[in-house]
Amino acid sequence: MDAQLKRGLLDVCVLTAIKNEDSYGYKIIKDMQPYLTMSESTLYTILKRLELAKLLTVRTVLHDGRARKYYRITKAGLHRIEEFTEGWNEVLSIYRFITKEAKEK
Amino acid sequence: MTKKEFLSSLRKKLRGLPPLELRERIGFYSEIIDDKMEEGLSESDAVADVGSVDEIAAQILAEVDPEIIVKSHKKYVNPWQIAILIIGSPVWLSILIAVFAVIWSVVIAIWAVEIPLFIIGFISKYLVIACLESAKFTAKLTKKCIESIGNIFHT
Numbered sequence: 001m002d003a004q005l006k007r008g009l010l011d012v013c014v015l016t017a018i019k020n021e022d023s024y025g026y027k028i029i030k031d032m033q034p035y036l037t038m039s040e041s042t043l044y045t046i047l048k049r050l051e052l053a054k055l056l057t058v059r060t061v062l063h064d065g066r067a068r069k070y071y072r073i074t075k076a077g078l079h080r081i082e083e084f085t086e087g088w089n090e091v092l093s094i095y096r097f098i099t100k101e102a103k104e105k
Numbered sequence: 106m107t108k109k110e111f112l113s114s115l116r117k118k119l120r121g122l123p124p125l126e127l128r129e130r131i132g133f134y135s136e137i138i139d140d141k142m143e144e145g146l147s148e149s150d151a152v153a154d155v156g157s158v159d160e161i162a163a164q165i166l167a168e169v170d171p172e173i174i175v176k177s178h179k180k181y182v183n184p185w186q187i188a189i190l191i192i193g194s195p196v197w198l199s200i201l202i203a204v205f206a207v208i209w210s211v212v213i214a215i216w217a218v219e220i221p222l223f224i225i226g227f228i229s230k231y232l233v234i235a236c237l238e239s240a241k242f243t244a245k246l247t248k249k250c251i252e253s254i255g256n257i258f259h260t
Binding site for chain 2: 024025026027029039040041042044045064066067068069
């Protein structure tokens with residue numbers, strides 16, 4: 001898959017993982033597990049990028065005597081998910097057309 | 106492998122990274138290992154689950170802009186620079202003392218108008234000469250030392 005395309009997809013994946021409630025590193029990876037496996041390093045890079053783009057915010061919470069970072073989606077982050085979903089509906093229609101055509105041949 | 110061993114091994118491999126990013130990445134792994142243990146995994150299983158230090162380090166270093174790694178390496182002082190600084194200290198230290206001696210003698214000259222100026226001048230002059238002579242001597246000594254160190258490496 002095209003690298004830039006993949007990056008965009010993974011960004012939206014992570015945003016979706018924190019869409020409904022704040023989450024933390026390990027939980028994000030676990031929630032995505034049934035659909036895709038993401039390495040911790042990849043997740044770190046994505047979270048950093050999303051933070052820089054102000055699509056999420058980070059806060060440190062004391063949990064059982066150690067620090068845990070929680071990530072919260074911003075309005076801009078939610079907007080990014082919407083944009084992505086709309087864009088991909090178009091891609092899906094095209095995909096259906098391509099595969100329908102391929103089957104008929 | 107224990108969590109401590111894993112993190113210190115990873116830290117060593119990522120030494121070229123900017124200190125803040127290094128600290129954050131290590132913290133990120135530490136947090137995830139702790140979370141895995143909280144879920145019930147043993148420490149060694151949690152560490153193994155995260156992956157091998159070599160693979161992780163390779164992946165991280167491949168992502169990071171090589172320029173950033175080179176730039177932060179430059180901040181580390183070359184041990185040779187420190188060695189030469191210490192070996193050469195008689196030289197620059199003597200010169201520093203000589204400079205101070207001159208300044209100090211001027212200060213004394215201005216303030217101690219009662220004491221005959223020539224006595225102050227006399228003392229200061231010899232102080233300065235002594236410092237400069239020792240600086241010359243130690244400069245020769247330092248040069249000999251550096252030459253012999255250079256010879257060791259050329260053989």
